Amino acid sequence: MPPRRKKNDFVETEQQQKIQPYNPEAEAAILGSILIDPERTLDLCSNEDVSEDSFYIHAHKTIFNTARDLYNKGLPVDPVTISDELQRIGKLDEIGGIETLERLAERTMSVGYAAHYVEILHDNELLRKIINVALSAETKCYSRDRSTDLILSETEQAVLSISEKQKVRAPSWSESVATTFDHLNVLMSHTDGLNGLSTGLTDLDNRMQGLRPAEMIVLAARPSMGKTSLAMNICENVAAGRTTSGTHTEPNPVLIFSCEMSTEALITRMLCSAAGVPAVSIMKGIGDKQVMTKRLMRAADDLSQLPIFVDDTGGLDVMDLRARARRMHKRYGIKLIMIDYLQLLNSKAYSNQGRQLETSHISSQVKAMAKELNIPVIVLSQLSRSPEQRDKSGKPKLSDLRDSGAIEQDADVVMMLRRPCKYEGAEHSDDKTLAFVDVAKNRNGPTGEVELNFEDSFTRFSNRVYGSRPDEPFNPNSSIEDQQG
Numbered sequence: 322m323p324p325r326r327k328k329n330d331f332v333e334t335e336q337q338q339k340i341q342p343y344n345p346e347a348e349a350a351i352l353g354s355i356l357i358d359p360e361r362t363l364d365l366c367s368n369e370d371v372s373e374d375s376f377y378i379h380a381h382k383t384i385f386n387t388a389r390d391l392y393n394k395g396l397p398v399d400p401v402t403i404s405d406e407l408q409r410i411g412k413l414d415e416i417g418g419i420e421t422l423e424r425l426a427e428r429t430m431s432v433g434y435a436a437h438y439v440e441i442l443h444d445n446e447l448l449r450k451i452i453n454v455a456l457s458a459e460t461k462c463y464s465r466d467r468s469t470d471l472i473l474s475e476t477e478q479a480v481l482s483i484s485e486k487q488k489v490r491a492p493s494w495s496e497s498v499a500t501t502f503d504h505l506n507v508l509m510s511h512t513d514g515l516n517g518l519s520t521g522l523t524d525l526d527n528r529m530q531g532l533r534p535a536e537m538i539v540l541a542a543r544p545s546m547g548k549t550s551l552a553m554n555i556c557e558n559v560a561a562g563r564t565t566s567g568t569h570t571e572p573n574p575v576l577i578f579s580c581e582m583s584t585e586a587l588i589t590r591m592l593c594s595a596a597g598v599p600a601v602s603i604m605k606g607i608g609d610k611q612v613m614t615k616r617l618m619r620a621a622d623d624l625s626q627l628p629i630f631v632d633d634t635g636g637l638d639v640m641d642l643r644a645r646a647r648r649m650h651k652r653y654g655i656k657l658i659m660i661d662y663l664q665l666l667n668s669k670a671y672s673n674q675g676r677q678l679e680t681s682h683i684s685s686q687v688k689a690m691a692k693e694l695n696i697p698v699i700v701l702s703q704l705s706r707s708p709e710q711r712d713k714s715g716k717p718k719l720s721d722l723r724d725s726g727a728i729e730q731d732a733d734v735v736m737m738l739r740r741p742c743k744y745e746g747a748e749h750s751d752d753k754t755l756a757f758v759d760v761a762k763n764r765n766g767p768t769g770e771v772e773l774n775f776e777d778s779f780t781r782f783s784n785r786v787y788g789s790r791p792d793e794p795f796n797p798n799s800s801i802e803d804q805q806g
Contacts, residue, residue: 343377353429359398521558536733580665596620662701681727
């Protein structure tokens, strides 16, 4: 019969299990390799992203940092120079004196296995990071000082951050060229001139070449210009697979984050727009109810088939938004995300650092989400009052983006919407249907204004009968010589 364990034995075993993963022999072997062949080993460490966090033992961290600093300064790296530097900064006793350095060098027979030891360091570092994330999540769950959804979002993002930072082999130059050539071949096979999803609006597609993957597309305007309507029209066209050529492609799942309007309000707009029934007629109970009902029923039948998903949670934290988008993308294969609108998002991490820094962080996270999911993200944004104060035309500039210049910096495309009829005395102010979309920034294409029709009663944008403005012609099918004049 085995001897009975004492209570202290269980405590000791539990404490031993709490020790975070590390391999002292592998850490010592790396440091010994540095002392034997600093150039080769430190170059390997640099290429493999070895840092002080890769080491668990404090003395090993100190020795590695000191050796790396000496090497970066072009100074010799050996037990004598490292001990002198540690003596100078008062840390020699922390590592056990020069005897520790000499012992590390003596015990390392060859640097040939340094790459293998680096792998061991990385594996243990990864395990420690996972443990720390798990412990942090456990603490948050017990403290209950935040919502369950936010805890889940922060934990998911923390785990994803660990994965993102794992070193991935960079493709060779020849592989990159071949991949790019294949991509260009695919683009040249398109007969519609689009590099991405069609907006369903001819002139806008011509100007932007479609909604391209991994791009953050900002649609900015002053209040009541119709930016939500334009974004919803584009989302509907993308979900339905409508193209500017009049044909239909496969439906594309669309995810909408509506921080301002409820799902019911958005669907009401879409139904009235698709049915050609003014919302005011329904609210006031005027018009032929039988005809309106038939039109709305037909529109409801069509819209119910579209792969559109709406999240109308107000005051979303941007990290929570990213987590929700990630899950929806994995589950439904989302092809386009629309956010209405950026200034209504929050960032818990930056909430106490001023609205400008908070908005900058939100903008960078939206851009990171577009790259991570490799899909276009349309994000609506408010403009400041500057366009109205500048002149009677109300024409906005990039500098009018509200709260932060980081929005302009992060965005791949910036579209600014204005309607002249909203500004008394402005040119074309008598045209109630005219709307201008100024593509003020286009990282991978041309800029310039596009004219659209806007039917206010139906909140629907459509192609202008005569196309783009004659003073800014743009023909995507013209030759290079024609475009160069």
